[in-house]
Amino acid sequence: MTVIIGVLALQGAFFEHIQHFKRCIDEHNYANIDIIPVRNEIDLYKCDSLVIPGGESTSMSLIAQRTGLFEHLYNFVHDPSKTIWGTCAGLIFLSKELSSGSELVKTLKLVEIRVKRNAFGRQTHSFTKDCNFSSFIPGCSEFPAVFIRAPVIEKVLDSKKVDILYTLAAENSHDLPLIVAARQNKNILVTSFHPELADDDIRFHNWFIQEFVLPYSQK
Numbered sequence: 001m002t003v004i005i006g007v008l009a010l011q012g013a014f015f016e017h018i019q020h021f022k023r024c025i026d027e028h029n030y031a032n033i034d035i036i037p038v039r040n041e042i043d044l045y046k047c048d049s050l051v052i053p054g055g056e057s058t059s060m061s062l063i064a065q066r067t068g069l070f071e072h073l074y075n076f077v078h079d080p081s082k083t084i085w086g087t088c089a090g091l092i093f094l095s096k097e098l099s100s101g102s103e104l105v106k107t108l109k110l111v112e113i114r115v116k117r118n119a120f121g122r123q124t125h126s127f128t129k130d131c132n133f134s135s136f137i138p139g140c141s142e143f144p145a146v147f148i149r150a151p152v153i154e155k156v157l158d159s160k161k162v163d164i165l166y167t168l169a170a171e172n173s174h175d176l177p178l179i180v181a182a183r184q185n186k187n188i189l190v191t192s193f194h195p196e197l198a199d200d201d202i203r204f205h206n207w208f209i210q211e212f213v214l215p216y217s218q219k
């Protein structure tokens with residue numbers, strides 16, 4: 001049986017995700033995984049797993065509503081047999097609450113978090129930071145995490161469901177650490193940053209396959 005990972009291809013950095021997953025398949029010889037762009041509900045319902053890429057959350061949500069895909073996405077991501085990963089705008093789109101702008105972005109209300117958009121301010125809106133993810137991805141230190149007008153998770157609304165995976169220190173040491181990666185239940189991952197923009201580094205995508213896609217699809 002082939003496991004299908006779909007990448008939502010309405011808007012944003014979907015091509016880079018597809019390229020990273022294709023490299024994982026080549027380098028790790030996954031014989032039974034296929035990657036497809038998702039543009040409509042026919043594509044969507046072929047998938048076992050869905051990645052919602054970075055881009056512009058307002059546009060992504062509007063396009064989904066205008067094309068009639070929103071309801072299908074809502075049903076798909078709320079199905080506990082699917083694995084889901086949202087990066088940057090994808091994190092915003094999956095979240096339950098936004099600290100502001102909720103009248104602009106209708107979200108899928110899946111992940112029990114409150115998200116602040118453009119959380120790093122204008123000065124530092126884009127940066128790359130070497131992160132040590134080895135506490136949750138074995139051996140993955142010095143991963144070049146790319147943040148572009150990145151959101152942060154301001155609050156976990158249900159700590160029974162959501163585990164914080166990674167935080168960055170706030171600029172002001174009196175402030176709380178900034179949550180930039182989290183997992184809900186076993187099957188949902190959200191990241192503020194863009195692992196698909198780490199040029200030659202497929203470790204994050206490979207971990208998603210190993211830790212989320214394959215265990216779930218073999219049930």
Ligand SMILES: *[C@@H]1O[C@H](CO)[C@@H](O)[C@H](O)[C@H]1NC(C)=O
Binds near residue numbers: 132133141142
């Ligand atoms: C990364 O963090 C782990 C603990 O989670 C630590 O053992 C390791 O030394 C760190 N690696 C680097 C390169 O800082």
